[in-house]
Amino acid sequence: MTDELPELRASDADRERVAEILRDALAEGRLDMEEFGERLDATYQARTYGELAPITRDLPVPGATAPKVDMVKHPEGGVSWADRIVGGEGASTWAVAVMSGFQRKGRWTAPKRFDCVAFWGGGEIDLREADFADREIVINCVAIMGGVDVIVPPGVEVVVRGIGIMGGFDQREEGVPGDPGAPRVIVTGFAFWGGVGVRRKLAKAERQRLREERRQEKLERRASRGELQGSMREEHRDVWRHGHGHGHEERRGRERGED
Known part of the structure; x- marks a missing residue:
């Protein structure tokens, strides 16, 4: 339109x-x-x-x-992947879950290589709000009768190189082009009667912002429809009044002529 x-x-x-x-x-x-x-x-x-x-x-x-849609913004409101590639060793380099679970999420620095094992358990590696120790990082997952979920934000390139035996690695996010300057995440490892999932999701703050924008747009559309309907009702009343008043004047004129 x-x-x-x-x-x-x-x-x-x-x-x-x-x-x-x-x-x-x-x-x-x-x-x-x-x-x-x-x-x-x-x-x-x-x-x-x-x-x-x-x-x-x-x-x-x-x-x-x-x-x-990029996920992390400057305090001033700009967007840059360069600010998230900070170098260094990383906040955490390994995790193990044996009949239990582990999580790496929120603001943390993902190292150049992160090794994790899930045996009869599960783990979650969430990179949506993370910084990156390097332009390219490797997440090595071993899932034995368990599972590991890797969550990345939009704009990050994902490469999946894992091996599955009676299990598997999720490759649905592989091949999606990354943003210029965005990190590259390589998911490797081994899955036996288990699985490693890779998902691309918006951060909670971004989802809330988009939801609020949609809510405001919805309210504006409802208000616009209400104003339009009110205007149409007023127009119909004006037309009715004009027609009713005109007929009333004609009747009064006829009555005066008969008198």
Whole structure:
């Protein structure tokens, strides 16, 4: 939808194009069912381009590449991977879980090589808020009748080189291009009757920020629809009053003529 002519009337084809974008966003997980239903209702109620434009303003245009989302921001509000590659030895270089579990998460420095073992247990290595000791780090996982989850933020390149016997390494995130200057995470190791998962997730603070933005947009759309409906009701009242008053004057004129 164009912003240059917001008052131009939208056609049925325009509304269907917006509905198709919403269906794609639902399928990709960009919208939940509640948001999808609200936006779809607003789409079919929209009369102008100005009403249609906000409905998909935060969604990618079909055929275009969606911008990547970086996870850690400067205090001033900027974004830079260089600030997260700090060098040094790392805050922790190994972890073991035997019929138990371990976690490495929050603000910590991931070393050049992190070794971990999960035997009848589980572990989580969360890099979403971590700093990195080097531009490339290795996470070596041994999972025997247990499992290890590696969580990385968007923008990080992932390479999976592990070996699984009656187990496996998750390779779904491999091959996704990284941001310029972002770290590279190599996941290696061995899984026997166990598994090593690799997931790409937003940090909690970023999810909350995006959720708040969607909530504000939802409130603005509801307010806009309320103003539009109020304006339409006022217009209908004006039309009714005009017609009723005109008929009343005609009746009074006829009565005066008869007198």
